[in-house]
Amino acid sequence: MLYANNTDIADIELEIRQESQKSLMKLIDAEKKLIAKIGEKRVAELRRYSQKCLSSPEQEAFKRKLDHDDKKLTWIWFRLKRIRYTNDRSQQQSASVDRRAN
Numbered sequence: 001m002l003y004a005n006n007t008d009i010a011d012i013e014l015e016i017r018q019e020s021q022k023s024l025m026k027l028i029d030a031e032k033k034l035i036a037k038i039g040e041k042r043v044a045e046l047r048r049y050s051q052k053c054l055s056s057p058e059q060e061a062f063k064r065k066l067d068h069d070d071k072k073l074t075w076i077w078f079r080l081k082r083i084r085y086t087n088d089r090s091q092q093q094s095a096s097v098d099r100r101a102n
Contacts, residue, residue, distance in 0.1 A: 013094065017087070024083050027076050034073045043073070050074045 035043050049062050
């Protein structure tokens with residue numbers, strides 16, 4: 001079995017971070033375009049829906065009325081949240097490894 005040395009691992013981590021940053025920027029750009037298209041009033045409603053601020057019956061009724069752009073924007077918000085969470089965890093783990101190495 002072949003094990004990567006520290007330089008290889010650092011290169012892989014850097015590549016992953018760069019790809020993650022590219023994905024993040026693409027999603028942010030798509031989010032801005034959709035927000036401009038949908039309008040602030042609808043975006044505010046979608047934020048309440050995506051943050052589960054509505055009661056269960058309201059949530060279900062609202063969900064049935066979502067169109068393609070609504071669904072796409074809520075999907076983008078989910079992806080942004082997930083990427084940011086993953087990036088934060090990765091940075092915390094890297095910092096933890098760095099502290100142990102020193």
